[in-house]
Amino acid sequence: MAITKEKVEELSEIARRIRRHIIEMTAEAGSGHPGGSLSCTDILVTLYFHVMKVDPKNPNWPERDRFVLSKGHAAPALYAVLAEKGYFPTEELKTLRKIDSMLQGHPDMKNTPGVDMTTGSLGQGLSSANGMAIAGKLDGKDYRVYVLLGDGELEEGQVWEAAMAAAHYKLDNLTAFVDHNGLQIDGPITQVMSPEIIQEKFRAFGWHVIDVDGHDFEEIAGAIEEAKNIKGRPTVIVAKTVKGKGVPYMENQVDWHGKAPSREQAEEALKSLI
Helix, strand or coil: CCCCHHHHHHHHHHHHHHHHHHHHHHHHHCCCCHHHHHHCHHHHHHHHHHHCCCCCCCCCCCCCCEEEECCHHHHHHHHHHHHHHCCCCHHHHHHCCCCCCCCCCCCCCCCCCCCCCCCCCCCCHHHHHHHHHHHHHHCCCCCCEEEEEECHHHHCHHHHHHHHHHHHCCCCCEEEEEEECCEECCEEHHHHCCCCCHHHHHHHCCCEEEEEECCCHHHHHHHHHHHHCCCCCCEEEEEECCCCCCCCCCCCCHHHCCCCCCHHHHHHHHHCCC
């Protein structure tokens, strides 16, 4: 699926709105995870507004492509994308993390339209995506399954069991993204419990590996198209990203992993996203 200059401009504008939503939502809630939500925004925008076969009017459409946000703390990005796509009104975003809101701190498939899997306990999303991909093959469906993992999340052992299983079952209908921003809540991933070299590890587990700039829509779209043409094994797209992308004072700052901006800080951030 080639991507035109006009489409890139459209996706860029959507991503700008998504980032504004993330700042406004977390500031209103007084809690949340803006850093990793901002870093994965361009990946989600490419998937939902250029690639994935979905129907916001029929969220449980059996033929739809599936998406699993394994790094569930980046829920603000997913919620903003779903709202902009039309799954629910954007006004709902203001209820993030509020009592009785359908937009809890981590995605809940039972309460939020468009969420395909409840996530939040890190390391489990790839296993869920494997199940969806296996089901698709058993049922003779042509839908594809996408899953987004954090690079710090790769420190979880279950991820690698799932990686081994995906290759064993030749899940070529599965594409994983790694949001490789280099930072987790306790600091740089290389200092906490380094999962590097990420690409070589996935290759060793039998995956097809693609490297991209996680903020370049053409590269992301091209990698997804390449993944569709790989047969007999799953693909992982390792996306080099910037934590806090789009907000200068948040970029590459670990402090913004799980801290919401104040009202004043939010106003400053929004000025960068005009």
